[in-house]
Amino acid sequence: MTSMKFAVLAARIERFPIAGSFTISRGAKTEAVTVVAEVSRGGLTGRGECVPYPRYGETPEATLAAIQAMQEAVAGGLTRETLQAAMPSGAARNALDCALIDLEAKAAGLRAWNLLGRPAPEERTTAYTISLATPEAMAAATAKAAHRPLLKIKLGGDGDPERIAAVRKAAPEAELIVDANEAWTEADLEANLAACAASGVTLVEQPLPAGRDEALARIKRPLAVCADESVHDRSSLALLRERYDAVNIKLDKTGGLTEALAMADAARALGFEIMIGCMVATSLSMAPAMLVTPQARFVDLDGPLLLARDRDHGLRYDGSLVYPPDASLWG
Secondary structure, eight states: OOOOTTOEEEEEEEEEEEEEEEEETTEEEEEEEEEEEEEEETTEEEEEEEOOOGGGTOOHHHHHHHHHTTHHHHHTTOOHHHHHHHSOSSHHHHHHHHHHHHHHHHHHTSOHHHHTTOOOOOOEEOOEEEOOOOHHHHHHHHHHTTTSSEEEEEOOSTTHHHHHHHHHHHOSSSEEEEEOTTOOOHHHHHHHHHHHHHTTOOEEEOOSOTTOOGGGGTSOOSSEEEESTTOOSGGGTGGGTTTOSEEEEOHHHHTSHHHHHHHHHHHHHTTOEEEEOOOSOOHHHHHHHGGGGGGOSEEOOOGGGGBSOOOTTOOOEETTEEOOOOTTTOO
């Protein structure tokens, strides 16, 4: 592979306003705060973007510092392979991993999927997220998006059966997936799953808190349940086989595309269905994730659609269809 010797690393925090606000069970936000890593060598620059996630104790400032601390290693020839042991999984490694892949692809004159020996991604239908609110507000937001074929509904605990019923009434033809973001309890788990099943929901993400999800193995699940906060990288897969039917792979959790692709292979071998997901971020975050879409049953890469503005050369979205990145963006 191409040597990274004498490469130069730069990183910065960037902010992108969200169109309105984005609300889940843990709170609301009005901007996407991302950290961008750039690795330059020989007149070429590779870029990667990550979203530090407070749920995992990450902050933009600490993530930026973690990336900047790798400057000497990058200058000394750090590769995406050696990066895996040099940094823990998480947002900082994701940005650097994707930047190294982008640079390597540019230096080789190849698209990233050809470089990595992976199938070329094609256009896919992405989920479109409906934020958590009252049943009436969620129904109104859903009605505006009812033409989209796949909707992801954020739920939050008390009142969720009423929320999902209102959403289904507002979008009778759309496929629905639900994300509870750890907000349910053992006491309401079966009732909430039954309400989702009654409304024709296809999949429920992370109904119980990570580390307190044993009840999923003891009940008869009426629809597929997907791990999100309970799964990070390959090391977390084996314990989930009795509790979950699918796993949500996010590059900010896995620590980059390198681990995400390996995790997708391992998850499929264990019989899990795959969702490729995202944080609220720009197309630079979505672009590497597109390489996982050939293995995914569900694609949830709508981050740029939730922003007031995306970065230049962003992914092409045609309604709910998302297309592979142009080389001017990434890879």
